[in-house]
Amino acid sequence: MYIIIVYDVNVKRVNKVKSFLRKHLNWIQNSVFEGEVTESELEWIKTKLSMIINKEEDAIVIYKLKSKPKREIIGIEKNPIDDII
Amino acid sequence: MYIIIVYDVNVKRVNKVKSFLRKHLNWIQNSVFEGEVTESELEWIKTKLSMIINKEEDAIVIYKLKSKPKREIIGIEKNPIDDII
Numbered sequence: 001m002y003i004i005i006v007y008d009v010n011v012k013r014v015n016k017v018k019s020f021l022r023k024h025l026n027w028i029q030n031s032v033f034e035g036e037v038t039e040s041e042l043e044w045i046k047t048k049l050s051m052i053i054n055k056e057e058d059a060i061v062i063y064k065l066k067s068k069p070k071r072e073i074i075g076i077e078k079n080p081i082d083d084i085i
Numbered sequence: 086m087y088i089i090i091v092y093d094v095n096v097k098r099v100n101k102v103k104s105f106l107r108k109h110l111n112w113i114q115n116s117v118f119e120g121e122v123t124e125s126e127l128e129w130i131k132t133k134l135s136m137i138i139n140k141e142e143d144a145i146v147i148y149k150l151k152s153k154p155k156r157e158i159i160g161i162e163k164n165p166i167d168d169i170i
Contacts, residue, residue, distance in 0.1 A: 004148065028146060055160045
């Protein structure tokens with residue numbers, strides 16, 4: 001499955017979230033990662049994020065898609081992922 | 086079509102982007118909007134965003150999906166959209 005993760009996390013924890021997600025997904029821009037994962041990878045990502053964040057202050061949305069979606073960029077493309085893969 | 090917009094825009098322009106998107110889409114969390122749009126609405130959104138942002142500094146990603154994707158929340162749900170719609 002293909003996931004997009006967007007997070008809104010207190011600055012105290014944001015580097016932990018970012019460095020964890022970097023190991024599993026592609027960084028797209030500030031607070032956005034995406035990538036192909038298995039069900040078990042997704043479970044691991046969710047478990048780990050739950051441990052890092054403060055659930056009363058932070059918010060993370062995980063969009064679960066069947067495949068990589070079409071996307072359009074306006075402005076600068078911070079991480080031109082399509083050229084890398 | 087269903088779109089998710091994530092933006093990484095200089096603080097000078099962020100309020101303009103946010104108040105424009107609020108008219109057309111549902112606010113999800115910091116820097117994320119989503120909603121159902123027609124092709125022509127999407128064209129209008131893209132045109133207008135291009136006028137607001139500085140294309141050499143700011144970045145906006147628009148994911149184009151066929152329908153509203155499944156999603157999971159970890160932490161607080163800032164805008165419980167599913168309850169509203």
